[in-house]
Amino acid sequence: MPVTDPTPPTTQRRGADASHYEARYSARAAGAVSSVMRDLMALAERPGVITLAGGFPDTASFPREKYVEVQEVLAREYLAALLQYGPTEGLREMREAICMVMAQEGAHTDPDSVLVTTGGQQAIDLTMRTFVDPGDWILAEGPTYPGAVPSFTSAQARVRHVAMDADGMIIEALEEELDALHRAGTPPKLLYTIPTFQNPSGVTMSRERRERLVALAHERELLIVEDNPYGQVRFDGDPLPTLWQLDAGAGWVVYLSTFSKILSPGLRVGWAAAPPPIVRKLNLGKQAGDLCSSTTSQRFIVEYLRRFDYREHLAHLNGIYRRRRDAMFRALEEEFPAEATWSRPQGGLFLWATLPDYIDTGELAARALERHAVGFVPGAGAFCDGRGRNAMRLNFSGVTEEVISEGVARIGTAINEMMELQRMFGGGT
Amino acid sequence: MPVTDPTPPTTQRRGADASHYEARYSARAAGAVSSVMRDLMALAERPGVITLAGGFPDTASFPREKYVEVQEVLAREYLAALLQYGPTEGLREMREAICMVMAQEGAHTDPDSVLVTTGGQQAIDLTMRTFVDPGDWILAEGPTYPGAVPSFTSAQARVRHVAMDADGMIIEALEEELDALHRAGTPPKLLYTIPTFQNPSGVTMSRERRERLVALAHERELLIVEDNPYGQVRFDGDPLPTLWQLDAGAGWVVYLSTFSKILSPGLRVGWAAAPPPIVRKLNLGKQAGDLCSSTTSQRFIVEYLRRFDYREHLAHLNGIYRRRRDAMFRALEEEFPAEATWSRPQGGLFLWATLPDYIDTGELAARALERHAVGFVPGAGAFCDGRGRNAMRLNFSGVTEEVISEGVARIGTAINEMMELQRMFGGGT
Numbered sequence: 001m002p003v004t005d006p007t008p009p010t011t012q013r014r015g016a017d018a019s020h021y022e023a024r025y026s027a028r029a030a031g032a033v034s035s036v037m038r039d040l041m042a043l044a045e046r047p048g049v050i051t052l053a054g055g056f057p058d059t060a061s062f063p064r065e066k067y068v069e070v071q072e073v074l075a076r077e078y079l080a081a082l083l084q085y086g087p088t089e090g091l092r093e094m095r096e097a098i099c100m101v102m103a104q105e106g107a108h109t110d111p112d113s114v115l116v117t118t119g120g121q122q123a124i125d126l127t128m129r130t131f132v133d134p135g136d137w138i139l140a141e142g143p144t145y146p147g148a149v150p151s152f153t154s155a156q157a158r159v160r161h162v163a164m165d166a167d168g169m170i171i172e173a174l175e176e177e178l179d180a181l182h183r184a185g186t187p188p189k190l191l192y193t194i195p196t197f198q199n200p201s202g203v204t205m206s207r208e209r210r211e212r213l214v215a216l217a218h219e220r221e222l223l224i225v226e227d228n229p230y231g232q233v234r235f236d237g238d239p240l241p242t243l244w245q246l247d248a249g250a251g252w253v254v255y256l257s258t259f260s261k262i263l264s265p266g267l268r269v270g271w272a273a274a275p276p277p278i279v280r281k282l283n284l285g286k287q288a289g290d291l292c293s294s295t296t297s298q299r300f301i302v303e304y305l306r307r308f309d310y311r312e313h314l315a316h317l318n319g320i321y322r323r324r325r326d327a328m329f330r331a332l333e334e335e336f337p338a339e340a341t342w343s344r345p346q347g348g349l350f351l352w353a354t355l356p357d358y359i360d361t362g363e364l365a366a367r368a369l370e371r372h373a374v375g376f377v378p379g380a381g382a383f384c385d386g387r388g389r390n391a392m393r394l395n396f397s398g399v400t401e402e403v404i405s406e407g408v409a410r411i412g413t414a415i416n417e418m419m420e421l422q423r424m425f426g427g428g429t
Numbered sequence: 430m431p432v433t434d435p436t437p438p439t440t441q442r443r444g445a446d447a448s449h450y451e452a453r454y455s456a457r458a459a460g461a462v463s464s465v466m467r468d469l470m471a472l473a474e475r476p477g478v479i480t481l482a483g484g485f486p487d488t489a490s491f492p493r494e495k496y497v498e499v500q501e502v503l504a505r506e507y508l509a510a511l512l513q514y515g516p517t518e519g520l521r522e523m524r525e526a527i528c529m530v531m532a533q534e535g536a537h538t539d540p541d542s543v544l545v546t547t548g549g550q551q552a553i554d555l556t557m558r559t560f561v562d563p564g565d566w567i568l569a570e571g572p573t574y575p576g577a578v579p580s581f582t583s584a585q586a587r588v589r590h591v592a593m594d595a596d597g598m599i600i601e602a603l604e605e606e607l608d609a610l611h612r613a614g615t616p617p618k619l620l621y622t623i624p625t626f627q628n629p630s631g632v633t634m635s636r637e638r639r640e641r642l643v644a645l646a647h648e649r650e651l652l653i654v655e656d657n658p659y660g661q662v663r664f665d666g667d668p669l670p671t672l673w674q675l676d677a678g679a680g681w682v683v684y685l686s687t688f689s690k691i692l693s694p695g696l697r698v699g700w701a702a703a704p705p706p707i708v709r710k711l712n713l714g715k716q717a718g719d720l721c722s723s724t725t726s727q728r729f730i731v732e733y734l735r736r737f738d739y740r741e742h743l744a745h746l747n748g749i750y751r752r753r754r755d756a757m758f759r760a761l762e763e764e765f766p767a768e769a770t771w772s773r774p775q776g777g778l779f780l781w782a783t784l785p786d787y788i789d790t791g792e793l794a795a796r797a798l799e800r801h802a803v804g805f806v807p808g809a810g811a812f813c814d815g816r817g818r819n820a821m822r823l824n825f826s827g828v829t830e831e832v833i834s835e836g837v838a839r840i841g842t843a844i845n846e847m848m849e850l851q852r853m854f855g856g857g858t
Contacts, residue, residue, distance in 0.1 A: 266724035
């Protein structure tokens with residue numbers, strides 16, 4: 001910016017330290033803590049650090065010539081409109097395109113049932129704003145998406161985790177939680193679930209459990225928030241029906257997704273699909289939250305989807321991710337101790353590894369980052385009740401196979417160091 | 430999108446109507462109402478309707494060749510990064526550029542005191558999240574920004590309005606409100622103010638009142654939220670110091686602004702500058718809210734500012750807006766009844782007109798839109814206490830001088846019809 005400013009900055013006399021403002025924060029802000037993930041992602045930006053922490057898609061393979069072609073069309077035909085405010089609910093063409101993307105997974109809806117959001121994160125956050133009062137109970141898988149935890153906390157929700165196995169959420173465990181909450185007179189406001197390639201576990205809910213879950217929701221009037229960012233990021237196996245599809249318009253599913261994993265997270269375009277009365281409430285929350293999502297980004301996606309088949313690019317990405325996942329499997333076999341176990345995802349961006357009980361992955365993460373320049377997400381960030389301390393989330397989408405191998409080897413070294421310390425002293429670092 | 434889907438949409442059996450979910454909404458969602466403004470903006474999108482309602486900058490004058498040039502550089506040098514997630518606080522280069530934009534108004538700060546937000550709206554909303562518990566009092570000018578009202582409501586704030594005159598907020602009135610709240614044992618969490626070209630009144634706070642306001646804030650430990658989207662949208666008169674500058678780093682001002690009025694609202698990039706402890710709290714709210722703002726948009730603005738002087742484009746815009754404002758002044762003189770008065774802004778996008786007491790501008794807006802195809806913002810939306818019923822906000826930035834003249838004439842006709850009805854029947858429509 002060719003800007004000169006003759007006045008030097010005033011000396012900042014910020015005598016005010018954090019304690020200065022403590023008494024003034026709201027209860028939800030006072031209680032807010034950074035998700036472990038975001039802190040680590042910040043640290044992991046240091047040069048030389050290998051990060052297996054973030055959920056970064058491979059944006060380097062996005063075709064440059066298509067980006068340029070779309071921007072040229074936009075500049076020629078839509079410039080004034082794409083630089084302008086848009087409607088809170090999102091551009092109509094964007095919502096129509098979202099309906100087509102959802103239809104690819106058999107999840108049919110109409111544009112009036114869709115709200116465009118600023119990434120999938122805002123869709124989660126608006127859902128919490130809309131349904132959760134301080135102290136309300138909600139249900140979520142254990143582990144759950146670490147990035148959803150701050151939204152739960154910000155809404156001052158109380159969270160009960162529902163146990164999972166290799167077929168996803170255990171429906172009997174869900175029924176027990178429901179029974180307990182109903183008996184206590186505090187039925188849950190909603191169930192937050194990621195049925196496909198769950199973040200962080202990598203687990204996919206079986207078809208039979210999906211059907212039982214939706215039947216149970218209808219029977220018990222349980223509102224399901226189905227977060228499905230990874231449904232089309234599948235490398236192996238056959239697609240399964242979404243909960244939205246199984247609900248068949250009965251109105252017990254709010255469906256969330258995003259373009260972050262199928263096109264680009266930098267554009268910040270996600271969405272919620274829901275029965276229209278709920279869409280209207282989410283819309284009111286969004287009016288307060290950020291008025292509208294980027295018109296520039298929406299128009300880019302609409303024009304991209306009009307000119308190109310996003311499924312071709314996605315198939316290319318899925319091929320890359322499959323090879324990276326396999327590289328991670330191989331590295332884990334070679335580098336992790338025999339006591340470790342991990343999930344075997346057929347898609348998505350993550351797997352979940354479990355270490356011996358006496359390894360605290362929070363301590364391990366600090367050691368791995370400081371001494372071995374490698375980052376991952378410690379498991380405790382994926383629970384609201386202190387569990388997950390011997391587990392970790394590993395991302396396989398963001399870096400090359402070589403870097404994955406090196407990163408896993410470094411973590412393996414850090415684990416071996418901690419196991420050695422345990423053997424010698426019976427404690428941690 | 431060349432996508433075919435063989436499966437027809439399932440028949441939606443959305444038997445569930447709004448009442449189905451009523452018991453499940455949070456208190457803040459149950460109480461949420463659409464800002465009058467957004468509803469009208471939606472209606473005003475109908476073809477043939479002249480809208481003087483929205484705060485739309487003139488994006489049609491954005492230079493196409495500069496947009497293309499910047500996008501070409503981005504595609505060549507930054508493509509993978511601009512499509513990727515970015516840090517919650519915003520790109521460092523973006524925060525550095527924001528410091529330079531603020532320095533143009535004498536408001537000096539450093540990048541660590543800046544949080545990039547998804548438009549100025551998110552900056553307001555995060556501030557409310559961070560400081561306001563349900564039932565807390567806040568202070569705001571009367572009238573205040575109609576778009577801030579949903580953020581106040583969503584935080585379940587109670588609002589006391591501070592009276593204004595042609596020199597902005599009346600400091601004695603502020604002291605009275607402060608005294609009353611302190612006596613009641615409920616001191617306000619913050620004061621929300623737009624000192625320059627206030628939305629909706631168009632009024633600018635005098636230098637002397639700015640100095641008194643900041644001195645009072647220091648004396649009474651009043652946290653000021655200074656919203657300054659329009660400071661550089663000045664056509665007449667000399668710039669005045671920001672409250673941020675007058676605070677001189679004492680830490681009693683949170684400063685909010687946006688690129689919406691100086692470059693483009695469609696990009697959705699705004700910011701908050703604050704003492705670092707507050708920035709950290711706002712950052713936690715943003716992690717929950719939308720993770721990060723569009724990297725694509727941030728990178729566009731950074732590169733635009735690096736290559737071009739935004740002040741040249743802004744000077745061009747300000748020339749356009751001055752002529753449009755003057756066209757509105759002329760039209761108001763000609764078309765509005767002698768009993769009407771209006772503010773005389775030296776910049777910004779809005780003026781505020783006051784009609785005889787017996788004219789309800791909510792009714793007038795309905796009549797104007799339905800019978801005369803013209804929209805404006807009724808004044809009641811700018812108050813939290815039911816006042817403003819005989820006032821209106823008129824925007825002069827979004828349409829040409831000819832359209833402004835025609836739009837004001839149509840509103841004048843609607844007013845005359847209502848005055849005639851009053852004379853005949855002593856009532857409204």
